[in-house]
Amino acid sequence: MQTITKYSEEELVILLRAQDQSAFSYLYDNYAAALNGIITRMVDDTQLAEDILQEAFLKIWNNFKQYDTSKGRLFTWMINITRNLTIDTLRSKGYKKGKKISQDENSVTTYQDKSFTSEKFDTIGLRKQLQHLKPEQKVIIDMAYFSGYTQEEISKEMEIPLGTVKTRMRTAIIELRKLLQ
Amino acid sequence: MEKQEIISSGLLEMYVIGAASIEESAQVELLRSQYPEIDEEIINIEKAFEAYAFANAVTPSSSVKNELFSSLNFTNQPTNSSEPVQSAKVVQMSSPLRSVAAAAAVLLLIGSTVLNFFYYNKYQDVNGKYAESQQQIASLNQHLTEVDKDLSIVQSKYSEPVSLKGLEAAPDAGAKIFWMKNTGEVYVDPTNMPMAPAGKQYQLWAIVDGKPVDAGMITSKDGKKYSIQKMKSFGKAQAFAITLETEVGNTQPKGVMFVMGEI
Numbered sequence: 001m002q003t004i005t006k007y008s009e010e011e012l013v014i015l016l017r018a019q020d021q022s023a024f025s026y027l028y029d030n031y032a033a034a035l036n037g038i039i040t041r042m043v044d045d046t047q048l049a050e051d052i053l054q055e056a057f058l059k060i061w062n063n064f065k066q067y068d069t070s071k072g073r074l075f076t077w078m079i080n081i082t083r084n085l086t087i088d089t090l091r092s093k094g095y096k097k098g099k100k101i102s103q104d105e106n107s108v109t110t111y112q113d114k115s116f117t118s119e120k121f122d123t124i125g126l127r128k129q130l131q132h133l134k135p136e137q138k139v140i141i142d143m144a145y146f147s148g149y150t151q152e153e154i155s156k157e158m159e160i161p162l163g164t165v166k167t168r169m170r171t172a173i174i175e176l177r178k179l180l181q
Numbered sequence: 182m183e184k185q186e187i188i189s190s191g192l193l194e195m196y197v198i199g200a201a202s203i204e205e206s207a208q209v210e211l212l213r214s215q216y217p218e219i220d221e222e223i224i225n226i227e228k229a230f231e232a233y234a235f236a237n238a239v240t241p242s243s244s245v246k247n248e249l250f251s252s253l254n255f256t257n258q259p260t261n262s263s264e265p266v267q268s269a270k271v272v273q274m275s276s277p278l279r280s281v282a283a284a285a286a287v288l289l290l291i292g293s294t295v296l297n298f299f300y301y302n303k304y305q306d307v308n309g310k311y312a313e314s315q316q317q318i319a320s321l322n323q324h325l326t327e328v329d330k331d332l333s334i335v336q337s338k339y340s341e342p343v344s345l346k347g348l349e350a351a352p353d354a355g356a357k358i359f360w361m362k363n364t365g366e367v368y369v370d371p372t373n374m375p376m377a378p379a380g381k382q383y384q385l386w387a388i389v390d391g392k393p394v395d396a397g398m399i400t401s402k403d404g405k406k407y408s409i410q411k412m413k414s415f416g417k418a419q420a421f422a423i424t425l426e427t428e429v430g431n432t433q434p435k436g437v438m439f440v441m442g443e444i
Contacts, residue, residue: 021255024255025250025255028246028249029246032240032241032245032246033238033239033240033241034231034234034235034237034238035234036238036239036240036241036245037234037235037237037238037239038234038237040239041237049241050241050242050244050245053241053245054245054248054249054252057249058249058252058253061253070213070214071210072197072223072227073224073227073228073231075227075231075234076197076227076230076231079230079231079234080199083199084199127236129236130233130236141198141233144195144198144199144200145198145230145233145234146237148199149200150200150201150202151195151200151201151202152202154200165191166190166191166192166194166195167190167191168191169191169194169195169198169200170189170190170191170194172194173191173194173226173229173230176229176232176233177225177226177228177229180228180229180232
C-alpha cells in the first residue's frame with residue numbers, strides 16, 4: 001500500500017462527511033486489513049469474515065454522519081462498528097461468544113500475515129513487541145477486543161474479581177503503550 | 182471520583198474497547214467532556230488499541246473492495262482530480278490467490294517454453310526447406326544456362342550439324358557435331374552415347390586429309406549423363422569419329438570406334 005496521498009484524520013472525516021469516494025477508497029486501503037484482522041480472530045470462515053468486512057464498510061459509509069469526533073477517534077469508531085457487527089452476525093448464526101478466541105488465545109504471538117504492510121505502523125515490529133506482553137494481559141485484551149466479552153463476562157470466565165479485570169486491563173494497556181512508544 | 186483515580190482504574194480502557202456498561206460509558210463521556218486529561222488519556226488508549234488492531238491485520242482478498250465499491254456504484258479508482266496523484270498501489274494478493282497466480286505463471290512459463298521449442302523446431306524445419314529451395318533454384322538456373330548455351334549452339338546460323346552414326350561396336354549409339362563455319366569451333370553432342378566403362382573415355386577425332394587428328398576427350402561431369410561440349414577447333418575436316426580410349430587419351434586412335442559421320 002504505497003499511497004502517496006495522505007489524509008489526516010480531520011481531513012478524512014471532512015471528506016467522508018462530504019461523501020468523497022476517493023477518501024473512502026483511502027479509508028478502505030488503510031484500514032481494511034486491520035478490521036479484517038479483528039473479524040478473522042472472531043470468525044473461522046474466511047468467506048463469512050470477508051462478507052462481514054464488506055458489510056462493515058457499507059455501514060461506515062452509510063452511517064458516517066453518526067460519527068461524533070468528541071466520542072472517540074475515527075478508527076476506534078470503525079473498530080467498534082466492525083466488532084459489534086461481527087458479534088451480531090455470529091449471534092444470529094447461533095455462534096457462542098468467544099468460541100474462537102478460547103481456542104487460540106495465544107495466537108497473537110504466533111499469528112503471521114506477512115502480506116500486510118501499513119504506512120502507519122510497523123506491523124512486524126509491533127508483533128515482535130507484542131510478544132513482550134504477559135499472557136494474562138494478552139488474554140484480557142483479546143477477550144474484550146476480539147471476542148466482545150464485557151468486563152463482567154471476563155470476570156466470570158477467568159474467575160477473577162471485576163476490579164482485577166479492570167486493573168489487569170489497565171496494566172496491559174500501559175504495557176502496550178510502552179511497547180508502542 | 183478523582184481524575185487520576187478514574188485514569189488508573191482501567192475503566193477508560195474498558196470504555197474504549199466497548200466492554201464497559203452503559204452507565205459507565207455515559208459517565209466516561211461526561212468526564213471526558215469536563216477534563217482534557219481524561220480525554221487525552223482516552224485518545225492514547227484508543228491509539229494503543231488501534232495499533233493492536235494493525236498488529237493483527239489480515240489482508241482481505243481484493244474481491245472484497247471490488248464488490249463493496251460496485252455495490253456502492255463507485256469506481257474503484259479514486260477519481261477526484263483535485264487530489265494529489267497517487268502512485269500505483271501494490272495489490273496484496275491473498276495467499277490462495279497468490280499460489281494460484283504462481284501456478285498460473287509456472288504453467289504459462291512451461292507453455293511458453295513448449296511453444297518456443299515447437300516454433301524453434303518449425304523455424305529450423307522451414308529454414309532448411311528454404312535453403313533447399315534456394316539450392317534447387319540455383320541448380321535449375323545453372324541447368325537453364327547450360328540448356329540455353331546448348332540451344333544457342335544448335336540454333337546458330339553458322340552451325341553445321343554432322344550426324345555420327347553407330348558402328349558395329351554400338352549400332353544404337355549416335356552423336357552429333359555442330360561445327361561453326363565462322364569460327365571453326367567444334368561442339369559434340371554425345372547424349373546418345375552409352376556411358377564409357379570405368380577407366381575408359383571417348384575421344385573425338387577429326388579426319389583431316391584422310392588422317393585422324395585428336396579433337397579432344399569427351400567428359401561427363403561426375404559420371405552424369407553426357408552433355409554438349411566444346412572440342413578443339415578445326416578449319417577443315419572431312420569426317421568426325423569417336424573412339425573409346427584410355428582416360429588420358431591417345432595421339433592416334435587405338436580403341437574401338439563407336440560412331441562416325443562424314444560431312
